[in-house]
Amino acid sequence: MTQRLAVCLFVLLECACPGRLQAAPLLEIAALQWCGDIAADSDPQKNKEPVQPHENGGLFSGQKLHLWMKVKGGQEALNVLRSGGKLGIIQRWRYQRYGAQTDTIDVSIGGGLSEELIRKLQQEVDQRGYFDWRTWGVKENLKAAEYKVDFVNAFYSPLSCALPQGCAMKMRIR
Numbered sequence: 001m002t003q004r005l006a007v008c009l010f011v012l013l014e015c016a017c018p019g020r021l022q023a024a025p026l027l028e029i030a031a032l033q034w035c036g037d038i039a040a041d042s043d044p045q046k047n048k049e050p051v052q053p054h055e056n057g058g059l060f061s062g063q064k065l066h067l068w069m070k071v072k073g074g075q076e077a078l079n080v081l082r083s084g085g086k087l088g089i090i091q092r093w094r095y096q097r098y099g100a101q102t103d104t105i106d107v108s109i110g111g112g113l114s115e116e117l118i119r120k121l122q123q124e125v126d127q128r129g130y131f132d133w134r135t136w137g138v139k140e141n142l143k144a145a146e147y148k149v150d151f152v153n154a155f156y157s158p159l160s161c162a163l164p165q166g167c168a169m170k171m172r173i174r
Contacts, residue, residue: 025160026077027087027109029151029167030132031070038066038136048134059173061144067091067169068136069107069151072162075125082118086110088154091137095145102147105137108154142173 036052050068059065069089077087091105113121124131149169151159161167 024074024076026080027071027073027089027153028160028162029069030072030162031068032163032167032169033068034169034171035066035068036064038068050136054171056170056172059142059171061173062141063173064138064140065142065171065173066136066138067149068134071109071133071135071159072130073109073133074130078118078121078125078131081110081113081121084110084112086154088152089135089159090152090154090156092150092152093137093139094148094150103139105139107135107137109133109135144173146170146172 033050034054034056035050036054037050039047039049039051050066054065071089073087080087087109089107089109091107093103093105095102121131147170149171151161151167153159159167
């Protein structure tokens with residue numbers, strides 16, 4: 001009976017306030033960049049930043065390509081990480097022309113972060129209201145094609161995007 005009441009209440013609230021019952025996203029994509037490599041620098045402002053940016057059509061078959069991204073997470077995302085959980089981020093690579101999925105690259109956050117790192121992330125959330133996280137996927141020996149990459153969470157729902165141009169990335173390999 002209690003479960004039925006809860007379902008009825010949910011339906012009633014959703015009809016009265018459509019869309020209001022959806023939870024805010026845990027992560028939001030803040031930046032994306034095609035690049036040739038990722039910096040490993042002792043300066044925290046430069047570490048894990050993209051280097052050797054690539055423009056669409058500037059790569060040839062057989063070369064390596066990184067798709068770097070910066071995501072933002074708030075207190076709820078940090079609580080998931082603190083409890084040992086994982087925040088799913090999956091890059092889905094497709095041949096643009098054919099729509100066939102060629103690869104999925106899991107660039108998720110978490111699964112046992114150190115207490116020191118959790119403390120640093122908490123400081124960011126306390127100061128700014130969010131933390132930044134940089135991550136990337138790598139494809140080696142790309143074939144000549146047009147690729148499209150989109151981003152989903154562990155449930156294959158699209159990640160929230162803060163970029164005005166949207167977050168689907170395209171790259172033509174010659």
